Amino acid sequence: MNISLEKNNLYRAIGELAYVIARSDSLLTQLEKTVFREAVKEELGEEGWATIDRFEYLDHNNQKPTLDQSYNRAIYTFRQNRQALSPDLAERFVSLLEKVGGVSGITDRETLVIEQFQADLSKILE
Numbered sequence: 001m002n003i004s005l006e007k008n009n010l011y012r013a014i015g016e017l018a019y020v021i022a023r024s025d026s027l028l029t030q031l032e033k034t035v036f037r038e039a040v041k042e043e044l045g046e047e048g049w050a051t052i053d054r055f056e057y058l059d060h061n062n063q064k065p066t067l068d069q070s071y072n073r074a075i076y077t078f079r080q081n082r083q084a085l086s087p088d089l090a091e092r093f094v095s096l097l098e099k100v101g102g103v104s105g106i107t108d109r110e111t112l113v114i115e116q117f118q119a120d121l122s123k124i125l126e
Contacts, residue, residue: 006084008050013077014093015054017117018100020070021110028059032103039099043092051096071113075120082124090121 003011018039022032036055040048058065065073078085094114101110 003047003050004084006081007047009077009081010084010089010093011044011048011050012054013074014096015051016058016065016070017074018051018097019055019058020065020067021097021101021113022055022103023064024067024107024110025104029104032100033059035103036100039096043096043099067109067113071117074117075124078121078124085121085125087125090118090125094118094121 018036019028022028022036037052040051044051057063094117097114097117098106101107101114
């Protein structure tokens, strides 16, 4: 399935952010990986392959980007590719993060990050 480069960039950025949120309690369980894949299917459909690809790349290469690094990189990517971001897609991205964050009980920090992400996406969409 062909998607624009801009949309691909958004999907990869959300994949990294989901990975870092899933790992924020320092371990990534099989359940979190499964929920992530299911959430991508539900929220992004077949187009979500780039999201899964980024998540799995980070996982397989045992990457440990910090939440702040990944968050800042994601927001930068979203600003750079905002023409591919719709209010509907923004909502689906937030929903994806909530599902991933909620697997082993969502922490206050995860909640704050997701709320901040929602607020930042709203500003980008203005």
